[in-house]
Amino acid sequence: MRIGFGYDVHQLVTGRPLILGGIEIPHSHGLLGHSDADVLIHAICDAILGAACMRDIGYHFPPVKGNEYENIDSKVLLRKTIQLISEKGYTLGNIDATVCAEQPKLNPHIPQMQAVLADCMGVSPDQVSIKATTTETLGFTGRREGISAYAVALIN
Numbered sequence: 001m002r003i004g005f006g007y008d009v010h011q012l013v014t015g016r017p018l019i020l021g022g023i024e025i026p027h028s029h030g031l032l033g034h035s036d037a038d039v040l041i042h043a044i045c046d047a048i049l050g051a052a053c054m055r056d057i058g059y060h061f062p063p064v065k066g067n068e069y070e071n072i073d074s075k076v077l078l079r080k081t082i083q084l085i086s087e088k089g090y091t092l093g094n095i096d097a098t099v100c101a102e103q104p105k106l107n108p109h110i111p112q113m114q115a116v117l118a119d120c121m122g123v124s125p126d127q128v129s130i131k132a133t134t135t136e137t138l139g140f141t142g143r144r145e146g147i148s149a150y151a152v153a154l155i156n
Contacts, residue, residue, distance in 0.1 A: 002155050004051025008042035009148040021113025022075045027104045034063035038074035039149040040099055045081045047153035052085045078120045085155060093154035094127040101147040106132035
């Protein structure tokens with residue numbers, strides 16, 4: 001068994017959809033990034049890759065203007081990440097992740113996120129724990145300037 005840790009953050013801006021955990025969540029702002037900027041998936045990918053000692057998401061899917069990953073659906077990156085660790089002989093045990101966002105309230109969306117992410121990774125939804133929290137109005141998250149996510153992954 002091996003464990004990995006992942007973290008990601010993206011700025012909130014107007015004019016983009018808010019994509020978290022592979023689903024679109026109604027909100028006045030979305031996340032800015034090279035891809036769809038899904039901080040939850042990016043943190044999960046980094047945790048999985050870290051557990052397999054395979055560097056990070058930017059190494060495998062570089063954010064270079066005009067490349068195949070520009071504006072990509074992060075679910076594609078998650079599937080490719082699972083494929084990468086599978087090629088080294090690893091399988092996913094479980095994910096435990098936390099999203100830090102002042103707004104919108106994420107709890108109503110967590111079951112759908114779990115189902116979507118589990119499907120992408122080829123595991124059961126009860127192997128994908130997602131929690132949501134705020135920073136009690138402190139820092140960039142508290143000022144609603146961005147959203148961050150943390151994840152740990154266990155692989156076998």
